[in-house]
Amino acid sequence: MDEQLVNRALLIFFGACVLGPLSGALLGWKKGFESGIALGCLVIGLTGLAMAGWVALQRQASIAGTEVVQGRLVEFVEETHKDAKGQRTTTIAPIVEYTAPDGQQRRVKGLGGSQRHAEVGEAVELRYRPADPSQAVVADFQNLWGAVLGLGIFGLFPTLFGLFFVGALRDARRGRLSREEATPAQQHRRTRLTVIANVVFLGGFVITFVGDDVARSLGAGFMTIGAGALLHFVAQSLPPAAAFQPRFILVIVGLGFGVFGASAWVLAG
Structure with a gap:
């Protein structure tokens, strides 16, 4: 549910990760190292926070139009991912079976690592769109809000480091005052x-x-x-x-x- 939205937000954030260092390097060349670091960090951080807020608002609106159904955890499957360096990581993703009001039985896969404390056969809450019951998502924090959390974290810390250097520049302009x-x-x-x-x-x-x-x-x-x-x-x-x-x-x-x-x-x- 809303995978295209999350992918678009990630694409914009990754673009900021390229634009931030480039703009910071240009400003640093003209105004000094600390100015460049401040700009680069703020471009990355504020973009991440903006994307987290955007995804959160859209996700909230999307959830408002869904219905709750109780599903059943039927199995866990292994998912292997390979990063840019060729290193492989394996996660365990839950498979949940549910029956929507149309009577058709369907299965949905949750994010890797979610429902790790649940056991096969346990009830799992899902949310689906009445207009399209096949569009369902496991209704836990990781599946509903994990992307918001990730973008928020990746946005928060560059923003804090950017503000740190902004404060350093402000103190430098004011000069050292006697304590x-x-x-x-x-x-x-x-x-x-x-x-x-x-x-x-x-x-x-x-x-x-x-x-x-x-x-x-x-x-x-x-x-x-x-x-x-x-x-x-x-x-x-x-x-x-x-x-x-x-x-x-x-x-x-x-x-x-x-x-x-x-x-x-x-x-x-």
């Missing part, structure tokens, strides 16, 4: 929030090793670690704020752990 000394009250607030951030940060490592479901534990632990890093960013942003670049690295680390933790948590469901 304002923190008052005792300001230092107390920063210290207290830093202690809380450290507790959250370390708690994330503990959570990672707790629980029977490894994927869920990793997801919860990574999200907690990310929250700790973002709390450190808030602590370092209290007046008088620390320099921009070290603070923004905490944002990149925090969002990185948060996104990958949330992805592991959702895909483990």
Whole structure:
């Protein structure tokens, strides 16, 4: 369902992956290395985020016009893919059998790796278009929203790196200003929030090793670690704020752990 839409979005994103470095190299040649890196990263990142938003809106509209039917997992099949270097990877894709209101029995294949916790014979929810019951999709997060998640992740991090270099250029234009000394009250607030951030940060490592479901534990632990890093960013942003670049690295680390933790948590469901 909507495979052409996803392929079009990926094609546009891959085009940005070519255009970004080219435009960045041109600007870097004229304005300097940091300017070029900032432009290249932002072209790639913002395109990825725009494509994620576009696919999400179209997918939501598409889902709104579908009906739910209960199918049955009948088997798993191996799928082998070969990358540009010739390396092969194998995934296991579920085959789900369902009967639409027209009475015809059909089968649909889910994405490789989806429904990995299900067993043959279990019920699996599907969505199909009433006008064409053969157009069905397994109604789990990976099959419905996996493309949005992937484009979002590939868009988020180049955008963050681009903003990092934009901030560096801004600080360079303003020049180095003398650091304002923190008052005792300001230092107390920063210290207290830093202690809380450290507790959250370390708690994330503990959570990672707790629980029977490894994927869920990793997801919860990574999200907690990310929250700790973002709390450190808030602590370092209290007046008088620390320099921009070290603070923004905490944002990149925090969002990185948060996104990958949330992805592991959702895909483990």
